[in-house]
Amino acid sequence: MNSAVTAIRNDAADLTGPAAAGYSARQNDVLETALALLVEGGERALTTAGVARAANCSKESLYKWFGDRDGLLAAMITFQSSKVRGASGADSPATRPAFRASLVGFAEDLLKVLSGDVSLALNRLAIGEARRDAAPLGRLVREHGRRPIEARLSALLEGGRTLGFIAFDDTRETYRTLYGLMVRDMHVRLLLGEAGGDDLAADAGRAIDQFLRLFGVSEEASEPGRQRPGAGNERTG
Amino acid sequence: MNSAVTAIRNDAADLTGPAAAGYSARQNDVLETALALLVEGGERALTTAGVARAANCSKESLYKWFGDRDGLLAAMITFQSSKVRGASGADSPATRPAFRASLVGFAEDLLKVLSGDVSLALNRLAIGEARRDAAPLGRLVREHGRRPIEARLSALLEGGRTLGFIAFDDTRETYRTLYGLMVRDMHVRLLLGEAGGDDLAADAGRAIDQFLRLFGVSEEASEPGRQRPGAGNERTG
């Protein structure tokens, strides 16, 4: 039943009971089976009748709770994101190895989430629905999924900068470069259906190594002649 | 009509006439309007009746030429990729600035193609169709779209290595890191419907600068103590 959830084994994932978002327990169950249905068969398998049958509820209730099919899709996204949120990145680590470890841990978490079944299915859904002008589901995914990631990682980066571990000008630019080093083309490849047997931990370590070689400040910091922070960032600042 | 094509203004894009792939001129026209339809309205707008009406052909001809709807989708992918292919990266540049310029040019081309309307629409189509197990369209996109890019860029990288401009062990790993530095999260953001007003040229230059700082070999090469090529790559080799 809830095997779809166990794919994303994030910290707050196990509390399926008490209304994680603004939904009742019964509605949570329905959203859960809807997610499982989506993971298994893609968008085509996510019919209102199918959800009602799999969740042992009536279509009438579906429409009462979620308005219409689009409302159900939106609810699935916010529901899933409400489970993943939270956890790591509380306060900035004080020592240099702790800072690196924090970055590596963040990278591992990110790669794990992005390669999760539910995340991939929801991203496929939002992308498949998107057109050039309007993409309401894509907007939801960005707001609830990617923006909090950027916020937490940006805080981590700026913390490392104030402590002198790294140096950069534009936070957003630096975040996006780090994101590129971590994710590379993995996400799109997985979205396109390629099997992702990558070693996430090794990828995380490599990405952070490369990032620190680009933005890291050498141990004997202070003297400004030695450090070579992210040159060229001011171009987009 | 064919305004959708002009978005990807690649070198071989203007020869719409003589059967670019294995299709007749008439079929090319049909595929062209089908792509325009897809770009405009997404997958839902790509109905067989709609394509027939927009292209002034009969559904009977559609089914005779492409088998069924899936065949039409596949034909659209191969057709589009057959137009983009070719051009840059003939032989490896001999001087260091030429090598860098070649990389920057490649990056600009890649970013331009990836952010093109038709490319985005086809990627959205393939991704929306993909499930965890089977993704025939995704496979087509990878084979016809991403693989040739990797091949050409890999050749460029290895050419630069033999000339001593850069140093690395695993070609594929190095390619993927460069890809990550170039594209970052731009592709997925565009796929999710975010407006992409980025400065592609600036992005290309920054990516290549960062890549060369990671993998470049200093001017006074030879002495092996100075150069610090991509450490950690052997982990995945």
Add this chain to the structure above:
DNA sequence: AGCGTACCGTACCGTACGGTTCGGATGTCT
């Protein structure tokens, strides 16, 4: 007991799509 609410299960409706068939028009080859 009586009433209201929430819900399930099913049947139903309108629509839109993929795919097929057919008549007729426009060629092209001999």
Add this chain to the structure above:
DNA sequence: AGACATCCGAACCGTACGGTACGGTACGCT
């Protein structure tokens, strides 16, 4: 000219979906 192929336009069919309506049931409240 006549035979043949190609193709368009339109009608058609079966199916499957989104959305609605209805009967029946369990539960809580007064």
